[in-house]
Structures are given as C-alpha cells and as structure tokens.
Amino acid sequence: MYIKEKIYRWIFTVLAFSSFVFLVGIIIVLFRESLPLFQKVRLFDFLLGRFWYPTYDPPEFGILPLILASVWVTCGALCVCVPLGIGSALFLNELATPGQRAVLKPLIEILASIPSIVYGFFGMVVLAPFLQQLLHIPVGLCAFSASLILGIMAVPTVCSIAEDALSYVPRSFREASFAVGANRWQTLTKVVIPAAGSGISTAIILGISRAIGETMTVLMVAGGAAVIPTSFFMPVRPMTAAIAAEMGEAPMGGLHYRALFSIALILFLITFLFNIIAELVSRRFRLKLGLAQ
Template structure:
C-alpha cells in the first residue's frame, strides 16, 4: 500500500467527524431560522387587523372584550419595570461579588463560593416563584402595607437574584482576564490595593462588565414562570414598583393555551413574541458591541 493511500485512510475518521460536526452546527442554525420563520409567519398577519400605532401605543390589553383591545404598552412597560428593577438588584450585588472573587477572596474560599453562586443558575424558576408566593410576597405586603405582595417589586427582587449568577460569572471572567502586569505596575507606582482595583482593574474590564449587565437584562426580560407567579398579572400601565404588572412573557404563557388557533388573539400573541425576539436580539448586538475594544477606545 502506498504512503499516499495510508495517509488518505488515516484522514477518513477526522473528515467524518468534521462532517458530522458541520451538520450539527448547520442544524442549529436551521432550527433558529425555523423558529424565526414561525414567529413572523404566525405574527405578522395580525398587522392586517391591528395597526402599528394601536399595537405599540395602545394603553389597554383586553383581548376578550368586544371589540378586543391589543395595546402592547402595559405589557412592554411591565417588562421594562421588572427588568430595570431586577438589574438594580443584580448588578450591584453581582459586581461586588465578582470583585471579591477576582481580587480579594483567598483561593480556597473562592473555589467554594464560585460553585455555590453558580448553583443559583440551576435552580428551576418555578422554585423561585414558589418562594416568592409563599415567603417574599407576604413579607413585602406586611412591610409596605400593600393590598397584595404580588407586585413588580417582588418580581424584580426574584429576577435580580436569578440573574446574579450570569452577572457574577461574566464580570469575574472579565476582571480575571486583566493582565497581572497592570496590577503590579499600579502597585509599583504607590497605589493601594483598592485604588488599583478602582482605577486600573475595573476600567480595564469595562467591556466585560458592560456585557454582563446586558446579558443580565436579557436573562431577566426572557423569564416567564417567576413573573407569571409573583408579578400580579395586571395588564395595566405601571406607575410604581408597588403595583401588580404583567410582562410580555407572562401574557404569552398565560393566554396562549386558551386561545383558538388562527384567531386574531393567537396572531397577536405571536406578534408579541416577535417584539420580544427583537428586544433580545438587540441585547445580543449590544453585548457584541460592548465586547469590542474599538468601542471603548473612541
């Protein structure tokens, strides 16, 4: 057998594995494109019955009234409220935890704390929702003397806790990736440890920190079960965090099962999903933008 033939036989398993991996990657892209196609095919026909101005600026979401009202504004503002509230809890807590893990925590303690924080990401969302309904909502109702504890504040606190593992993981990786030479140079110039962290390490990791915030927002806005259980489910324009709200994800989950297939309500729910997809895609694009060093050098 010639040497060339032996080489060709030796490459066949590698070529087969590469071909299999290629088709696996291609199937992932095909599934994503299929999901996008279904969303647009099912959702866009609703625009022939509901105008864009009525849909995006309408203040009433009454899908079973006569005539039905499909104003997205209460759902959109509800999602915005819980997202901003969740970030207000997740970002400071996640940032401080990431700085502690990356810069201060002893190695042995870090090896214990990091897996514990990551365990939070593996807890099912329904468990968070159950905890909110049984413990957190009654506690907040008593503290703030509210008619109900199922409010945007309750949802924000739980969603912030759920986003902490994502924020901590990305921020900690960004801080750890800062070259050691930066720290040593700052210390050699007389800076204290805290000054080094504040003036050198954190600015150098700013792109990763910004990406962590956006990823945390994407994690929060896409959550369904928790907000369905603890946000109150009121499709009203929220004016404070102490009011019940309904998010876009909660509306889809709560109403899709009882909606006749092919009805206008059915189409509008898919249109809401298209808007949610567009917001998530925007978050991903912003994360990619934040990750480019050229963005921070402008």
C-alpha cells in the first residue's frame, strides 16, 4: 500500500515537470539553431543592421527593419486595445446592471475565441481595401491596418484580465469613498483605478506580449516589405511575419535558416521578459490588496 502511494506520487511529480521540460527544450532548440549564425555575422550588425536581404549574394542580415516593424505595429495596436479593453472592463465592473453583465461578460469571452487567421483574413479582404479607399493611401496592407486589426483582436484579452483585477478591489474601498461624499465617477477614478492599477498594468503588459507574438494576422495584413518604417501607411514586415513567410524556403542549416531562428530567439526573450514583469507586477498587486498567492 505504502509503496503504491509512493509510486503514484512519483508519476505525478515526473509528469508535472513536462511544462518545464518543454520550456527548456524550446530554449535549447532556439539557442542551438541560432548561435552558429554569430560566427559569420556580428551580433551588432544583426541587431542594428538596416538591411534585410537574406537571399541576396552576399546576403545581409540586419533585422532592425523587422524589429522596428514589430514595435510600430505593437504600439499602434496598444492605442486601440488599451482604451477599448480597459474602458470595457470598467463598464462591465462598475456600471453594468447584473442583467447587462450576464450577457456582456460571456459575450466578450466567446469573442476572445475568434481565431487569429479569421482576423487576418478579414483584415486582408475587408479592412485593407476599405481603408485604402477611405484614406486615399497607396496600399491597404500596411502598418496602420495591421495595428488596427491586431488591436481589435487583443481587446477581449485585455478586457478579461483587467476585469479580473477590478473585481478584486474590495467593496469596503468603494463604500469608504462614497461615505466621504464622492460620487461614482470620483470613486472610480480616484479609488478603484489606483487600487487596481498594477492589475490593470498586468493586463496591458500581457496585451503587448500577445500583440508582439501574433503571427498570422500581421503576416496577412502588414504588407510584408522589409524596410525601415517611416510612416504608418507603409507596408512593413514584423519579426513573426518574417519567420512564418521565409522559413519554408530557407535551406535547412543555412545562414538564412539560422537568422530566422535568431529572430525567434529574440522574440522569445522579449515575451519571456514581459511575462516575468507581468507576474512580478501582479504578485505585488495581490500583496497590496491582501490576497493569497
């Protein structure tokens, strides 16, 4: 009996480490496949090179245009998803009647499950032609369209996480504020939002992390030109799009292949960093409100 218990405990312990094994596996694969590149190309030239011509002879592997494209598109997406997501979360948590809440909250959750390929497809066939006509821009598939569609896509995620954070703010905070004569808007802006502040920032950080790593949408909508962006209405090629578009034709083990893995490594490190920051911030938030964990 005792031995059997021990065996089961061991089995579960081993299986529980699978996520750790996969994470370490991903890190090893990314480093192993990308490091040989830096015997040929200097890290400095790779990160800050202005030209991405991987198939030319001689090839140029400067990923600055790709990094900047990711940054532009992500910043653009934030301008859409932060106000809409957090505004929606505040509405759900503070203003909605129980009836509205019962409809809107599940609705947002269901909408969060729309696959990214559908957003990409919609952006390509509906949004891009529409924006091209509306704004009289030369190409519809550009950083602006990509930001817009990526931002809309991230709204449900940001909204759900921010709504969670708001629901943790104790009732007593609000009651104390009402008791000293504040109205609902003052309570919201001066008490609830500051109290949920770090929880809301977690939502924003995770939103950034999701937008930077998103692949199919930007692959289809951003336009794909690997040049340093100078305007929001230019086609760009973010890092994820470069990997997805070029991996198929890059010869296995060649420099181009290694360069794409290096981009993936940088992408991984960025999202890793953002996730850790998000975790630290949310831990502080929970401590501040006296919640467990």
